[in-house]
Amino acid sequence: MENKSFTETKVSSEVIFEGHIVKLERDVVTLPNGKETTREVIRHKGAACVVPLMDDYKVVVVRQFRYPFGKVLTEIPAGKMDEGEEPHECALRELKEETGIIPEKLVYIGDLYPSPAYDDEVIHMYIAMDLKFVEPKLDADEFLEVVQMPYQDLKRDVIIGEICDAKTQAAFLKTDYMLFHQKKK
Structure with missing residues (x-):
């Protein structure tokens, strides 16, 4: 296979907007073929999300209104990282703040890039x-409902598209694979 470079090189950058959560640049x-173009990039500090799994195989989720979509969504607990905060600290803080849960065990299961074409956000999953x-x-300014959802109901709702939130889908499906489909070594 031919070794090609797909790297784009930044020539200049301009901040268009800077808010509390995101910055738009x-x-x-310069493209690999030498031509120039523009890229609009949303800069984000990052976030963490958690699949809280109870002993009876219920998953603790939250239901909250999401303004961009104009409706209530079901999601796993999550939140943005504070300045200087480590991802696992964010996961523990958000889990306690939103649900009142303190876990004995927190397992890192990977990172998610929600929209890599225009956003540099990384969501660390646990x-x-x-x-x-x-x-x-x-x-x-946070209003939500905490729900203990049966594992199989959450799995069904993710698979049929009832739950559309990317971090919830990705983290839950990784959890499912790790718990039930990964070969034990």
């Missing part, structure tokens, strides 16, 4: 097990 890049429940501490 317009970059001029499974939480051996769960202890305390009082959740939602942010002042």
